[in-house]
Amino acid sequence: MEWSKAQRYLPYDQWSAAELLKLQAQATNSPYQLQYHIRPQSGLLNDPNGFCYFNGKYHVFYQSFPFGAVHGLKSWMHEASSDLVHWENLGLAILPDGKYDSHGAYSGSAIAIDDKLFLMYTGNHRDQNWQRTAYQLGAWMDKQNQITKVDQPLFKNDQAVTEHFRDPQILHQNGRYYAIIGAQDAQTKAGEILVYESLDLSSWQKVGRLNLDPLGYMIECPNLVYVDGRPVLFFCPQGLDKKQVHYDNIYPNMYLVLDEIDLATATVKVSQPLRQLDFGFDVYASQAFNQGTDCYLISWAGLPDITYPTDSENWANCLSQVKELHLKDNQLIQKPAKAMKSLRQNGEVFKDQTSLFKQTDNQYELSLTIDKNQLASLELAKDSTSSLKVKFDTINGKLTLTRDQGAFAQKYGLNRAVNLEANSDIKVDIFVDHSLIEIFVNGGQAVLTSRFFNLGTGIEFLAPCKYQATYWPIVK
Amino acid sequence: MEWSKAQRYLPYDQWSAAELLKLQAQATNSPYQLQYHIRPQSGLLNDPNGFCYFNGKYHVFYQSFPFGAVHGLKSWMHEASSDLVHWENLGLAILPDGKYDSHGAYSGSAIAIDDKLFLMYTGNHRDQNWQRTAYQLGAWMDKQNQITKVDQPLFKNDQAVTEHFRDPQILHQNGRYYAIIGAQDAQTKAGEILVYESLDLSSWQKVGRLNLDPLGYMIECPNLVYVDGRPVLFFCPQGLDKKQVHYDNIYPNMYLVLDEIDLATATVKVSQPLRQLDFGFDVYASQAFNQGTDCYLISWAGLPDITYPTDSENWANCLSQVKELHLKDNQLIQKPAKAMKSLRQNGEVFKDQTSLFKQTDNQYELSLTIDKNQLASLELAKDSTSSLKVKFDTINGKLTLTRDQGAFAQKYGLNRAVNLEANSDIKVDIFVDHSLIEIFVNGGQAVLTSRFFNLGTGIEFLAPCKYQATYWPIVK
Incomplete structure (x- = not known):
């Protein structure tokens, strides 16, 4: 099946429930279907989003296009677990039905604030001429897992970046909220990571651009965590020169062990080389978070712009298992989450x-x-x-x-x-x-x-x- | 919400996927939601159907109206398990989209034949004047869980019964297929159980009416199994006189331990009294099957014509756990399935x-x-x-x-x-x-x-x- 733009961006209320039920049954009954990993209930899954601990459970959301194995109109689907291994699908979390996410509720992150979870994500909006605006949006999830979107965008792309401005990770440090965001410089067309700050989550100011060496033409899914106390930055530099680091996949998922990072001034100090996160065929858009000093990572086991054999079954992709992260000799050590042994x-x-x-x-x-x-x-x-x-x-x-x-x-x-x-x-x-x-x-x-x-x-x-x-x- | 007839019988392809996704998330996130029983993915669940062992797994289907907590247009949803305890939802199995099940794929049963599973169920059809015809229908499920409906009805209600003619249980005995079916006599308006027979599953003849005492105005869900070698008949006699057996619920779920049954002549020999299957508030439409000499039972934990508090959350009901059946002093002994201990x-x-x-x-x-x-x-x-x-x-x-x-x-x-x-x-x-x-x-x-x-x-x-x-x- 060839998908037209109109089909890919058809609002969810114009798809029929009969079609969705058929697609859900088709995915579930596939002989290729995953049995102990997070997998799409139907259609296509990609980036993990909002990986966190909240209200006594681990939560992770995933980018979903429920109507086929293509990158169409994306929503967030919700999964929760008590042990990072037994995940339960809790269904649709963010529907792309607003003015600012009309063409996709794209990737983002989550942070627990008081008794609620704040979700920050990119709203993909296109106008009648298919011109894109990338809005950074907010939403609150309560303890009953009910989500309410923040009415107005937190901020949008300014003149210094192209329409490629997405995947905010929200952090709280020294009394301020920070968002690090993947972007493409409007002048140089180079990939970059931008830092924004806010005191109240509603008024946001740009701090600047992290002082990294040039990294391809677009950086997706920047993600800062502390592994054994040391800052580690994950990201996906599309178009990265293979002379910088060897990789085989269409797009790489890299990490940098930092000496220091100061979000207040958007500066890093780096003495370690860029390294590949995973040596397999299918890892991308990895997202990690800290629970106290522990650090957990989950990845999309798939890649953009690759077709998979299950496309003909109308579903695609899955998430990796969760890994516990440590550092040894300035390199990541990735171990299965402890509860994997219970399986x-x-x-x-x-x-x-x-x-x-x-x-x-x-x-x-x-x-x-x-x-x-x-x-x-x-x-x-x-x-x-x-x-x-x-x-x-x-x-x-x-x-x-x-x-x-x-x-x-x-x-x-x-x-x-x-x-x-x-x-x-x-x-x-x-x-x-x-x-x-x-x-x-x-x-x-x-x-x-x-x-x-x-x-x-x-x-x-x-x-x-x-x-x-x-x-x-x-x-x- | 008041449901009009048009809303309740709206074809599934006229409901929107957005609405279904919302209902699925709402059911999943309910604080009342069942965690180790079969529950609706959305909307209303009622009778268990097609409970059987096939292709190395136990299967059970359930009557589903996915779009709200009302008895609307019913489909079959599919669940499978290796141990009668860990059930996996496999999605929609029978969509009411044919000429003969246009107003509901109603209850039925399953029997493994060679490498396929034959499903026999009641197709609810209403004409423009809302006159009902009750068709008994067939479908084949293969080892990939793909279901193909038999084109033509197996048979329909004859003049001797009213439109209340449903819930076939298919059995194979002495080289013949038999179906026992709940019905209402057209003359007396009494509940009865009819027996049909076939050699080839396509040509069916009426054998007659089981020689039971009068039992209310309609018998639903007749179900014959052999418990410790003895024939036991389960059924739901709506309108049963409480002088016959005491019961409190709106409709009872009863059983008869038979001395003998001969389907070839539609005759039973009974010396035991009618007994209540369950003494709780919510059991109905129980279905049992034999795996060799073992016998397992599952029930709808709910009742017709009762509103439940989760109706306001747009979902209702669940299935009971599976019970292992035995007889002692001519009465049923019901035990949890063995694997319940593994939980x-x-x-x-x-x-x-x-x-x-x-x-x-x-x-x-x-x-x-x-x-x-x-x-x-x-x-x-x-x-x-x-x-x-x-x-x-x-x-x-x-x-x-x-x-x-x-x-x-x-x-x-x-x-x-x-x-x-x-x-x-x-x-x-x-x-x-x-x-x-x-x-x-x-x-x-x-x-x-x-x-x-x-x-x-x-x-x-x-x-x-x-x-x-x-x-x-x-x-x-």
């Missing part, structure tokens, strides 16, 4: 068996140590014609994920790799959820998050090797 | 403490033994102004449930009681799920299923008494 069913131990041959339901965790000085190749979701391959080179220190089925995002390569210490064991914790694989390498030193679309159910080493493994079926 | 979190033991005072989240199981020769009164969901009361009279042998809040179904009384052995301990297993209580008495000898709408969270005995209790929070 494990009876474990089964394998050791140095010829093949570790196992039939699964593609819903499991596999913890695996490959002894040093080997070339080992593990096939997952294997049937007689295809599989997803993880290659372990413990001589040179390299892990490679190979996704080879069908005509699916092939333009950006069939392999993703991460370099590790040579002549060492490689330890991985692999989570498979039907069409998503998340590989935590060496205790979270690297993560590879990828969608895949093989329906085979086998696990098998291509050839004998020395390893220890524990396999757990996962049930949510 | 228990860390247990807490109480014994003869003054009050058993406990604050809860109204999502728990409480196992309780009240010693003999006492009058004890337990309050649940208690706050400073109201509570749900369970009174134990272990002198005379009586358990009474009192629901006293607000103006809610008061016409049918504030108490429900069950008589038990005098001078004996009473042992109960109580399940509370926000707005539903299910009390299993003396190992399932009696069950009381009731909705209640107190939001208090306390448990407390009104006065000291002798008891032992274990309390488990429940998490699905």
Whole structure:
């Protein structure tokens, strides 16, 4: 189905409930559907939004176009959890039905203020000539999860930026509210992160532009958190020069460990290099938040401008599992949220068996140590014609994920790799959820998050090797 | 909101998706919402349909009107489970969009045939003069849960019955398919159960009318199963004379333990009296099925023609938990499905403490033994102004449930009681799920299923008494 602009931006009250019920059932019954990750109730999911702790629960919202696998008129859908693992879908949270978000309730963030949650997001508005204005908007959610939009925009894009001005993260520091916002400079057309401040959430002033080196043509989803006390900035610099940092995906999701940041003057001090957040095929728009000194991260397991095989089933994408963040040697360590272990069913131990041959339901965790000085190749979701391959080179220190089925995002390569210490064991914790694989390498030193679309159910080493493994079926 | 006939029967493609999304969020966010029972995704739920085991899972469908808390244009919604406890909503299954189910895809049943599931249900059709024809319809569900309706009706009501001719249960016995159907005799206007037979599912012949005593003016939801090898017939005889069996609810849900039944001749042999299935305020349209010699039952925890407090929140009703059925002394024993125990979190033991005072989240199981020769009164969901009361009279042998809040179904009384052995301990297993209580008495000898709408969270005995209790929070 080709989607016209009119179809993509049709108001939700002009879609029929019969169509929506059909799409919800279609997504739910897909053999590729995720069973222990946040997934769209129907249609397309993209960025996580408003990830926070409020009213005794964790909350995360996601960008949703409920009517198909395209980037149409976006709303916020709401999920809540007590443990960052068992999420419940609470339904539509922000409908794009206002004057200022008429063409999409785009991404944003949340902050608990007294007994309410303040949501700050970008309202996408287009006029009759399809000229866009990017409004930064507010909304309040009460303890019954009822949301009331703030009547007037908080502020909009000024002359210094193009229409690309979105994804506010709201923070509270030293008695002031700050918003950091992704933008494109009107003069240079370079990507930048802007800082705004407010004392009362209604009157906002521009502080300035963070003093970062040039970063592509647009920065999406800037996100500042404190990991083990150190400021860390996540963002998605579209068009980033690959000479700055190597990446394979269409758009990268990067992070910078900062020495210092001062939002009051929009200045950072940086001595660490820009680094890739995830080494897999499908991570973007990651959002983290601090709960006290703890820091949690969640990502869109998908990318803009990529078509996925489930597009033909009228749904697309999912969120990653939540990770706990730490720093080691100035680099991120990402670990599964603690409650992930509560999903494990009876474990089964394998050791140095010829093949570790196992039939699964593609819903499991596999913890695996490959002894040093080997070339080992593990096939997952294997049937007689295809599989997803993880290659372990413990001589040179390299892990490679190979996704080879069908005509699916092939333009950006069939392999993703991460370099590790040579002549060492490689330890991985692999989570498979039907069409998503998340590989935590060496205790979270690297993560590879990828969608895949093989329906085979086998696990098998291509050839004998020395390893220890524990396999757990996962049930949510 | 007053619902006009036109609004109640508006086709699903004329409702807007925005309205449906709003209703889904409203139901999900209700403080009364069920957390470990099957509940409507939006709007009104009533009868369970097509309860069965197929393709490695248990399935149950429910009657749904997704657009409000009224009995409007009904569809089938689909739920599946591996253990009869963890149910997953799979979305809309049968849309009332055909010529023969234009005014509702009404209740029915399911039978696995080869690698497909055959669904048999009543199509409600009304003509321009609002004259109803009740068609018995078929549909096939494949292993991907895709449903295809049979083009033509299997059969419709003949002259011998009024328009009240519905709720087919399909069975396979001795090489033939049988359907037992609730009906109203055209001459006598008495309730009856009709038997039809077919060799091929497409050509159906009427066998006759089961030789039961007169039972009110209409029998809904007839359902034949074999419990410990013995035929048991469940049904809902509307207008049943209370001299035949005492009941308090607007309509009763009864059962008959049969000596024999022969569908080929539509004859039963009965020596046992008609008995009430459940002693609570809210059970109707129960449906059971056999998996081998095991027998499982599920019920609508609600009643026709009753308004509930959540009507103002635009949703209503839920299904009961699944019960395992056995017979003892010619009476049903109903036990929670085995996997219910898997929901228990860390247990807490109480014994003869003054009050058993406990604050809860109204999502728990409480196992309780009240010693003999006492009058004890337990309050649940208690706050400073109201509570749900369970009174134990272990002198005379009586358990009474009192629901006293607000103006809610008061016409049918504030108490429900069950008589038990005098001078004996009473042992109960109580399940509370926000707005539903299910009390299993003396190992399932009696069950009381009731909705209640107190939001208090306390448990407390009104006065000291002798008891032992274990309390488990429940998490699905």
